[in-house]
Amino acid sequence: MSLESIRYKRGSLEILDQLLLPLQTRYVKVQGVEDGWKVINKMQVRGAPAIAIVGCLSLAVELLKEEVEDKKVMRQEIEGKLNYLVSARPTAVNIKLAADELINLANTLSADENVSPSQFKDRFISSIEGMLNKDIEDNRAIGKFGCEAILNTLKGDGLVRVLTHCNTGSLATAGYGTALGVIRYLHESKKLEHVYCTETRPYNQGARLTAYELVHEKIPGTLIVDSMVSALMNTRNITAVVVGADRVAANGDTANKIGTYQIAIAAKHHGVPFYVAAPLSSIDMSLTSGERIKIEERPDREMTHIGEHRIAAPGINCWNPSFDVTPACLITGIITEKGVFPPNQLKEVIPLHETAIPKS
Numbered sequence: 001m002s003l004e005s006i007r008y009k010r011g012s013l014e015i016l017d018q019l020l021l022p023l024q025t026r027y028v029k030v031q032g033v034e035d036g037w038k039v040i041n042k043m044q045v046r047g048a049p050a051i052a053i054v055g056c057l058s059l060a061v062e063l064l065k066e067e068v069e070d071k072k073v074m075r076q077e078i079e080g081k082l083n084y085l086v087s088a089r090p091t092a093v094n095i096k097l098a099a100d101e102l103i104n105l106a107n108t109l110s111a112d113e114n115v116s117p118s119q120f121k122d123r124f125i126s127s128i129e130g131m132l133n134k135d136i137e138d139n140r141a142i143g144k145f146g147c148e149a150i151l152n153t154l155k156g157d158g159l160v161r162v163l164t165h166c167n168t169g170s171l172a173t174a175g176y177g178t179a180l181g182v183i184r185y186l187h188e189s190k191k192l193e194h195v196y197c198t199e200t201r202p203y204n205q206g207a208r209l210t211a212y213e214l215v216h217e218k219i220p221g222t223l224i225v226d227s228m229v230s231a232l233m234n235t236r237n238i239t240a241v242v243v244g245a246d247r248v249a250a251n252g253d254t255a256n257k258i259g260t261y262q263i264a265i266a267a268k269h270h271g272v273p274f275y276v277a278a279p280l281s282s283i284d285m286s287l288t289s290g291e292r293i294k295i296e297e298r299p300d301r302e303m304t305h306i307g308e309h310r311i312a313a314p315g316i317n318c319w320n321p322s323f324d325v326t327p328a329c330l331i332t333g334i335i336t337e338k339g340v341f342p343p344n345q346l347k348e349v350i351p352l353h354e355t356a357i358p359k360s
């Protein structure tokens with residue numbers, strides 16, 4: 001069974017504390033928006049789709065407890081709380097797009113005279129709840145399209161050796177995963193010979209989380225440190241790289257976990273196809289290129305310490321950008337729930353406003 005990062009039933013939300021993995025499995029209660037902001041900001045929950053879903057569900061939990069008498073007051077409150085949640089981590093676009101759609105929904109429900117305050121609340125909460133199943137369905141479609149794209153380019157033994165970076169699995173989504181969903185699909189199709197995952201310094205999402213998911217799912221995998229990527233491509237006949245995304249600009253430039261860019265450069269040099277797997281809700285058509293993507297900088301402590309242990313010389317300066325932008329020219333294809341597209345075709349195939357919230 002795949003790992004459950006988000007446990008939700010109406011009025012109750014718990015997340016698997018990813019700061020404690022892989023050594024401890026502990027769920028943390030999220031009782032409202034303040035808790036939602038904290039678990040996202042502290043990275044107890046992380047990964048672009050999971051951030052959006054947990055943020056919005058934290059609002060659903062909070063709203064359920066409230067008596068709603070005035071729709072306009074509720075609409076205003078919703079907008080303020082969503083904007084606050086978006087501020088918890090700036091690079092991933094999924095939560096921003098979801099918030100924009102929910103604010104539109106709140107505007108529509110508030111203006112509709114046939115909708116009572118309690119119907120407003122119920123329909124609003126139901127829309128948020130729909131994000132959970134939609135994300136899993138989208139991820140399965142991503143897995144299938146990605147698997148087919150990689151198999152189409154195959155020569156030789158018909159088995160695939162893939163490299164991935166960071167964590168894009170069940171822990172980073174509502175379930176199944178994006179890039180790790182492609183790997184999972186290849187494995188289920190008996191086409192995966194091996195997956196290599198990077199350690200992903202400084203926060204170690206690869207060593208702690210992806211490695212944990214691979215062991216849990218019995219997917220044959222090997223951990224490498226980030227500086228081994230070129231050597232791996234030179235010696236291990238890698239078929240493809242598949243990574244996730246935090247924000248894809250309209251021209252295909254892709255912000256993802258720091259280190260993605262240098263993997264893409266190495267892949268180009270070695271002639272290895274480089275795929276980005278992401279739902280349409282990770283694509284920001286309002287940005288023409290990746291230059292204006294805001295890159296979150298995280299505390300020095302993530303670099304200077306491992307757990308409680310300092311590993312860096314005291315007094316040294318640190319620079320800790322959490323993401324980098326891979327230019328579209330290094331990307332073979334963007335794997336989405338609607339198919340696999342070369343980066344320069346995104347503008348033609350993706351509508352300006354794609355939905356993060358399922359259409360009712």
Ligand SMILES: CSC[C@@H](O)[C@@H](O)C(=O)COP(=O)(O)O
Nearest residue numbers: 046047048166168172244245257
């Ligand atoms: C499906 S998750 C895609 C990306 O969000 C993932 O690759 C990533 O960069 C996560 O960064 P994180 O800082 O752990 O939230």
